[in-house]
Amino acid sequence: MSFPFVDSHNKTYSVRDGSDWEQTLKPRLHERLNASANVVLFLSSETKYSRALREEIDYAINTKGLPIIVVYPELTTKAEIHTPSGFTTKVKNLWDKLPVFRDNKYKVPVLHIPYNKVLIRKALDNSDFRVATKTTADDYFYK
Secondary structure, three states: OOOOOOOHHHOOOOOOOOOOHHHHHHHHHHHHHHOOOOEEEEOOOOOOOOHHHHHHHHHHHHHOOOOEEEEEOOOOOHHHOEEOOEEOHHHHHHHOOOHHHHHHHHHOEEEEEEOOHHHHHHHHHOHHHOHHHOOOOEEEEOO
């Protein structure tokens, strides 16, 4: 199944693994985010808090104000994301893997969804989570 988004990483020319961070990689990352309407973040127990991911999330939120759509690949139901008492412990623990996300997400609209094709498509089609038409900064989820 295809999804209705354009991969901004394909909009700029590629870089080599041995490229310099400050001179090449970081500017290309910024260039790609400048061309983005939002960020789709796959957050799982396997997520590594790398310099590139930290920079991407920091720049996306704090410089560009990009909405974030967080997809949790290890969670498949809405109830695993949020219950009547709030976000689940499992989700909050995953936020702790990315402190720059956890500590700054209040600045932009963030939609939390399980790994479900229908919900991913719905999120990508939702204009509330695009920079030009974004909704109020807060945490959102599908009930």
